[in-house]
Amino acid sequence: MPDLSFETLKILPLARAETIPSSWYVDEGFHRLDRRLLFSDSWQYVGPASDLAEEGAYRADTVAGEPIVVVRDKENRLRAWYNVCRHRGGPLVTDTCGTARMLQCKYHGWTYKLDGSLRGVPRFDRTDLFDKRDFGLTPLQVTEWQGMVFVNLGRGGSIEETVRGITDRIAPLDLSQMRFERRDLYDVACNWKVYVDNYLEGYHLPIVHPELCDLLDYRNYVTETYPTYSLQYSPLQEGDNIYGTPSGDAFYYFVFPNLMLNILPHRLQVNRIVPVTRDRCRVIFDYYYVxxxxxxxxxxxxxxxxxxxxxxxxxxxxxxxxxxxxxxxQGRFSADAEPGVYHFQCMLKAAYRTALEETTVDRA
Ligand code: FES
Ligand SMILES: [Fe+2]
Incomplete structure (x- = not known):
């Protein structure tokens, strides 16, 4: 547990609040806490469901530092496991995606069916008291929402609890009608929270993005906050040609802790911010279009x-x-321009508070 006190976790109103301490972005202890607390117990975006439509299609990923693999089984259900063989920890798949009739460990060749059960175990005839049924793959929660696949290393629960209200709010836009086009990856030398903070305000637009700023009136952005996400919202101007779109609305959703949905009338960008080390993150940037x-x-x-x-x-x-x-x-917030950053940091404090209360109870 990193150095945390209930005093630092106090939540003040936006106009009086300070930003979170720099140690939260810098210390190794917070990196480990984030992995355990936030990323091991939330729905994490993996990719488009269309890539996993066929029987045996798989996609490998790393979530909260854990190797995982998602597969479409013979009954047309999605399944997810740790990408870890039960023999001596070898990988079942070493590429990012593909199709397989069964999963074969890349070390000594144990094979697993698409339901995760162990099937083939070469040269184990003389091993005593070994029952294959005890050595199936370790499963994870997996779900599909609006044509996107998510996994959860923790308790799971319905993803609807996390994203409730989004599909109704953006209607008649329909994310499930968007088609996956491409994935870009950006490796960034900053803590994941720096990237999230930056996403959550338009305050930096005139200085950092002068070209973008010329094309839209960022001061019209409205930030709305909800229990599990926030929304930056802007009506697109008539004749607005930033993205060559017809008029409509732009929705920028941030779903705690690390998912972004940038929704325009004709396209969706999905960003997942992956913490890599205490001072590095990777941005997975997927494009979907109507x-x-x-x-x-x-x-x-x-x-x-x-x-x-x-x-x-x-x-x-x-x-x-x-x-x-x-x-x-620590710094302060623009009460006018940074309510989204404040909301994120309040959610972070609430999560850290839970962790601190648990350790306090453990010690008692
Ligand atoms: S580690 Fe998988 S077969 Fe040995
Ligand atoms: Fe920006």
Whole structure:
């Protein structure tokens, strides 16, 4: 458990609150706490369900530092396990995605059926008291929502509890009608929380993204907060050509702790922020489009998003260095422009409080 006190976890109103201490972005102990507390017990986006439509299709990933694999079984159900063989810990799949009739460990070749049960065990005839039924793969919770696949290393529960209200709010836009187009990956030299903070405000737009800022009136952005997520919302201007879209609404959802859904009338971007080390994260950036979207529009959209993304990466890496500096510990919020960041940091404090209460009870 990192150095935490109930005093630091106190929640003050936005206009009086301080930002979270720099140690939360910098210390190894917080990195480990985040993994255990936040990422091991929440729904984590894996990818589009369309990639896992066929029997035997699989996708491997790392969630909260754990190797996992999701597979479509013979009964057309999604299944997920730790990507860890029960013999001596070998990997079942070593590539990111593919199709298999069964899963064969890449070490000594044990085979598992698509329901996770152990099937073939070479050269085990002389091993005593060994029952294959005791050595099935270790399962995880897996679910599908709006054409996207999520896993949960913890208690699970319905994903609807986390995303309740989103589909109704964006209707008639329908995420399940979007088609997966491509995935980009960005490795960023900052703690994952730096990247999330940055996503949650438009305050930096005039300085960091002058080109984007010329194209939209970010001051019209409204931030709404909900128990499990926040929304930055903006009506697109008539004739607005940022992304070549017709008029409509832009919705930028942040689902705690690390999922972003950027929704425009014709496209969805899904970002999952993956903590890698205390000062590195990876941004998984998936693009989905409405069927029939023009190829040139997709290309322009991806290029423009990539430019904006690189501007964010650069500033986030600078901020991480600032947070590491002895000159900085905590700051204040613009009550006008940073309610989303404040909301995220309050959710973080609430989660840390739970962990602290548990350790206090353990010690008592
Ligand atoms: S570790 Fe998998 S077969 Fe040996
Ligand atoms: Fe930005």
């Amino acid at each position: 069927r029939g979207t023009d190829a040139s529009m997709i290309k322009d959209d991806a290029e423009f998003s990539d430019r904006v993304q690189m501007e964010d990466v650069e500033i986030c890496e600078h901020v991480q260095r600032g947070l590491e500096s002895r000159a900085y510990d």
